[in-house]
Amino acid sequence: MGGVNTQSPARRVSARLGALQESATLAVDAKAKALKAAGRPVIGFGAGEPDFPTPDHIVEAAVKAARIPANHRYSPAKGQPALREAIVAKTLADSGVEVDPNNVLVTNGGKQAVFQSFAALVDEGDEVLLPAPYWTTYPEAIRLAGGVPVEVFAGADQEYKVTVEQLEAARTDRTKVLLFCSPSNPTGALYSKEQTRAIGEWALEHGIWIITDEIYEHLVYDGLDNSYILREVPELANQTLVLNGVAKTYAMTGWRVGWMYGPSDIIKAATNMQSHLTSNVANVCQAAALEALTGDQSSVAEFREAFDRRRKLIVAELRKVNGFEVPNPQGAFYAYPSVEKVLGREIAGRTPTTSSELAEIILEEAEVAVVPGEAFGPSGFLRLSYAMADEDILEGVGRIQKLLA
Known part of the structure; x- marks a missing residue:
């Protein structure tokens, strides 16, 4: 032939x-x-x-960083220490949650945090409870990790928010993770503190991991506050991964800077993956993210x-x-x-x-x-x-x- x-x-x-x-x-x-x-x-x-x-002061920080030769080189795969410290300070100020900077991993956008979270937690055949409607990337990331997405649907009559009763009905002995996103993409739904606490306590009772996506945390309306699941149920800290980034809050979607934090063993595994996958996030973008978190917030x-x-x-x-x-x-x-x-x-x-x-x-x-x-x-x-x-x-x-x- x-x-x-x-x-x-x-x-x-x-x-x-x-x-x-x-x-x-x-x-x-x-x-x-x-x-x-x-x-x-x-x-x-x-x-x-x-x-x-993107606000001018953030862009200017990137321009300045681009002229520093050290930023033309590799940097730690986990992220620049100054940025990880800023993420820790921002997290404490916003949610009241204390995080060790060693347990923060800076990622190439929020999507990389999503994929690495499922890759670090999910084995072949593990089930992930996925409240629907859901962001289009979640089930793809779950399947790529070998997991099985289990949709739990809440319609318009529930304002697109699932209940503990629905989650319990979907739970099996293969359930390992619950994906929790509030405020929600695609619906804009916001879980109340009471709803968030009830879901968190249910997960704690059954030993279910939570991956919580907080990327829209600052886009909350009607005089309401965002309900952070670790603030409502601090005991979940050893079985929760938190995903976030600068994209939505600071109009920085194209800069590709996200992060994840959680228990040290999971963050170490995700860091090892990232060291082979992409290495560090672009240093100039990390400098821009640092300015976003620590500079003028108007x-x-x-x-x-x-x-x-x-x-x-x-x-x-x-x-x-x-x-x-x-x-x-x-x-x-x-x-x-x-x-x-x-x-x-x-x-x-x-x-x-x-x-x-x-x-x-x-x-x-x-x-x-x-x-x-x-x-x-x-x-x-x-x-x-x-x-x-x-x-x-x-x-x-x-x-x-x-x-x-």
Whole structure:
């Protein structure tokens, strides 16, 4: 055969990577940008990132750091000591949780913290309780680690928040981890202190690990406070990994700086993995993150105020859409309407039966990009990010209102 590759296509890619799905949110955002570039007046509600530029003082810290030759070299895989100390101080100030800087690992964005957390905890066949709707990356990370995601669904009638009773019903002798994300991507749901405490005490009772994603901690509205699970149940410290980063709070999604902290043995295992995978996070980006955490914090309140205004606007407008049910999001920058009453109706000559089909019709007929619920769990929902200008929110939702009138 003279060197001809006779392997079947199925064997060319490993089963684990072959099973990974493309990030649906990034795919929708890319499609919207491509249509815009082709001259279509598309309004994209897909991307989960602030539309503000990174504050100037943070950018200037990076510029200054780029001129220091030491930053042109490798640095500790775990992260620069000064940044880890700043993360410890920030954690204590925000949540009241005391952390040893040796138990902090700086990662290449929050996503690396997610993957390393599951890789460090999950063995083949271990079950991970995954409250749904969930961020699209969680189940992929669980499966890549050999784990089994077990979806626990809470609908709009529960404001997308699972109960202890639901978690207990899903628990088996193979359950090892619970993923807890509040405020939530994709729903904007915020668990109360009482709800958080109840879930934490349940996990403690049954020896279940918690991976808690706190990336949206500062984007909380209606005069509420974020409920940190380790503040509510400090006894969980030896079975909890906390994930966070600068991306959402400081409009730094592209800088790729996240972190994780938890028990020393787990952090050591994750650090070993990162030492082989990526080594250190870019030193210039670490310098920017250090300035973000220790410098002027006025932008945090400014961003939150702008998001709050947009939140109220998009919820009010979405509630005018015929057939949409819109719980009030109390955190992050997403609205997550239930569209089940729209499915089965004829729209522009077509009859969608899933939220994926509905999203396709909205994009083609109204030139508005939204992410369908299938990306985050069950069909019947749409996610709209309101990290965009007020006029774009009005125009985009206005087009949906007109299409579905």
